[in-house]
Each structure stands twice: as structure tokens, then as C-alpha cells.
Amino acid sequence: FYQDTCVNANSSRKPPIRQALMMHAALDRLEEILGTSKKTPYGRFQRNSHWLGSICPMEEYEIYGYVTSSDVKILALVDRSGIIPLKKRKEIDIKILFTAVHESYVKHTMNPFSKIRSKIEEPCKEFEERIQAAIKQYNEAATIES
């Protein structure tokens, strides 16, 4: 089992149903890519990078994936409508976003008062703030480019 954090680039508190559904579809796709823990018990030792790339490209949204060495998956749903896809440049910004989210997760785990591998829920002020800041940075970077 794993903990996954859904990051919505439009930064609304509760993501709309449609986007939530797409995230679940992306999770299934992710399982295909990474292999389940039963089929490939040591899969994480064969991955050469954390970055997974675009998992689920759709017309108006794109979902990117990232997985840590501790098998925590991070997904980012990005609204593509306002942004002209310039694939190479967009990748570095998204990677920066994932690195920032990963950092926030590590900091959360390092807190001895947090429960190991449990759902991250209120109160988690610093975690929220850091992720929001990372999202904001990505949004700014993405809109400057276009």
C-alpha cells in the first residue's frame, strides 16, 4: 500500500469529481508502469530515476508522475488550456515542482510526531504551505514561457 498526494495545479481545496476520476485512472496506469508489489517485489531497486514522465495525456489536462525510493507516488494534474505545450521546457518546471513536493513529504516524515506512512491530514500547515508555494512557482513559470 502507499500514500499518494494529489496536487491540483489549479489549487482548489477539493478537486472536482472529473479531475478526481482522472487521477484514479492515472493511478491505475501508474500501477501498470511500476508493477505491483506482488509481481515485482523489488521493483523500486530497478528504477533509475524518480521521474516517471507524462502518465495520462488528455486534451485539456495532463497528468505527470513521480515516485520516491520509499515507493511514495506523487501525481500532478496540470491544466493545459492556457499553456502552449513546449514539452522540453515544461518538463524542467514540472520536475522542479515534484522535487519541491518530495522535499515537503520528506520534511513531514522527518517530524517524529507524524505517524509513519499515514494519511497527511489537518493539521499540516507547513506541508500545505510548501506545496502551495511550489504550485504557485510552477504556475508562474509556466505562464511566463507562453
Add this chain to the structure above:
Amino acid sequence: STPPSGESEEELIFAKEMAAAKMERMGYSVGFRLCERLAQNRTFSASGKDPAMVAAAAQLEAVKFLCKEVWMEIFRKQIDKLQTNHRGVFVLKDLELRWLTRLPPNQEAARVTAIQLLAFPCGIIRGTLSNLGISAVVSCDFLADGQNMSACSFNIKIK
């Protein structure tokens, strides 16, 4: 320390075991969380022709990571000797563990204290491996003889 009267032999032993278990759990928490940080920018690459070889290679990668990076972070040195049977059993020997350098001069008291102390690193090992998805049983041994009083070994048995 003198035990309070009224406590039976069994209760004392039980209390000691509970304390050791608690130390181990604390070590587990530390090991797990530290591994999250230390493995943050690290990827592993284990390869093999068949699942058994991949498993052995992966376990070795994880244990080497533990012996080098994690041990260095905590004890400012690496594990001195690593042995394995390539079938899920690893023996880690540290010939000069920092935490064992100030033990009581009496051999028997030193041994008892050392075993109590070593519960924590056992937990650290178990926690680190658990973070990487490896379930293991870890035990420890105090290897000191008259001359070298801070040598110890850890036995990892992967489930």
C-alpha cells in the same frame, strides 16, 4: 539499581524485555524517517537474470546503502565488515561503535549494558530497510573481548 521489593524475577525480566522492545521501536522510527531523507536523491539499480537474482541484488543494494550512507550519517563511520550468504542473511560487524566506548569496566556488566544499548541500532536497521520495502528481523551481538570492548555485530534476516 536495586529493584523495589515485591517484584518477582519474572516481572523484572518482563520489564527489561519491554524496555528493549521500546528502544527497538524508537530506533525503527528514527531509521525509517532518516532513510526517507537519505534516500531522497538516491536511486538504486539492481539487475539480475531472474527474480531470485534481482531480489538478492536489490537486498544487497539496500544493505550496502545502510552500511555506508546511513551508518556514516549516524556514527561517522561505515560498517567494518559485511558478510552475506546471498540468500537473505547478512552479518554486519562494527569493530568500534561509538556508543560502546564508555562501558563499565566489569565484563559482565559491560555485556548487559551493551546489549541494552544495541537494541536501538537494531531498530534503526529494521526501520531503514522497512522504508525501502524490505521486511527483516534484526538481532545483535556484543563481540567484545578483553582488548576491544566496542565491537558488535548485527544479524539481518530478510523475511
